[in-house]
Amino acid sequence: MTTETATVEADILDFVATVRKICESAPTADQWSPTVPGDDRNTLLRTRLTDVGWFDVAAEPYAADILGAAGFELGRALASVDLVDDLLGHGIALGAGVVGDIDLARYRGAGDTVWLCGTAGAELVDISASEPVRYIDAQAVAIITAAPAAAQTGLPGPAVDAWIAAMTGYIAGLAAGALELAGRHAQQRMAFGRPLSDLDAVAKKIADCVTASEGLQMAARRRPDAFVLQQAPVAAFRVMRACHQILGGLGFTLEYPLQRYSRRVEALRAWTPAVVTALAASRADG
Structure with a gap:
């Protein structure tokens, strides 16, 4: 060594x-x-x-x-x-193609930027609206509405x-x-x-x-x-x-x-x- x-x-x-x-x-x-x-x-x-x-x-x-x-x-x-x-650098969300017909984020809500993970890869998106949901774990999971972030990195x-x-x-x-x-x-x-x-x-x-x-x-x-x-x-x-x-x-x-x-x-x-x-x-x- x-x-x-x-x-x-x-x-x-x-x-x-x-x-x-x-x-x-x-x-x-x-x-x-x-x-x-x-x-x-x-x-x-x-x-x-x-x-x-x-x-x-x-x-x-x-x-x-x-x-x-x-x-x-x-x-x-x-x-x-x-x-x-x-x-x-940002939180994580699952895209609709993965979980059905909704996007889900954990620990993130409106105004946050997340990596939206879908079947084709991860895209940086801005969350415009979110609705917290009951989930099997306390990870602040929410249904989100998001759009591609203006500044993609x-x-x-x-x-x-x-x-x-x-x-x-x-x-x-x-x-x-x-x-x-x-x-x-x-x-x-x-x-x-x-x-x-x-x-x-x-x-x-x-x-x-x-x-x-x-x-x-x-x-x-x-x-x-x-x-x-x-x-x-x-x-x-x-x-x-x-x-x-x-x-x-x-x-x-x-x-x-x-x-x-x-x-x-x-x-x-x-x-x-x-x-x-x-x-x-x-x-x-x-």
Whole structure:
């Protein structure tokens, strides 16, 4: 290992540790309800991440290495997804060709500019009107009316790479967070006179989840590409499904945090494939 490599790795570890501490100091509350639109944006968390350079890292040579590892901490802490999307310079919306006959944006409304991701690529558009909708997750999803932005700019390849790394790490963090909850429950819950985790079937589920979770973490730390990110929500969904089986009915209650992880994974599983494909098709160096 060269001195330069060791220095970079030390810097990455320091930055990741800082992001972890910030997430702990500014936790994101559960803003979701099945009856009203939800918005979990966290002003304090955004401010503190901005202060340490979260949004500046995308321009660094080792952005993918840094953001993959740091994005993991955001996912485990259930931070709002806009912190990842804004690495692209603007928010994200899905075009009507992807979701039916409407355009949907997350964390954006009238007056904002977003990357509208459609079947042919991503286009920069200005939102003229928006209507918040109830959604499966608290991502401030809204039906939007938009028109092409007057000043079109290319989608920088490094920004796309940074977003891919951070989102892969974020999804890995969601899987790890859910697994921590399920593993702790299995160790504490008694069944047939012994911890639930001692039962062979449960132990095997936990082992499979650990393998998948660690695989996601490794992928996030190794400059993931579009293909890796396409697969990440699928792997995380499998972890969530097993965690729900371990917890039983408790995992579906609003009082227990597992449902926050599983709702977010389900939402990202719906959005991510189309977004990745559109961004990859429209990157300026592509």
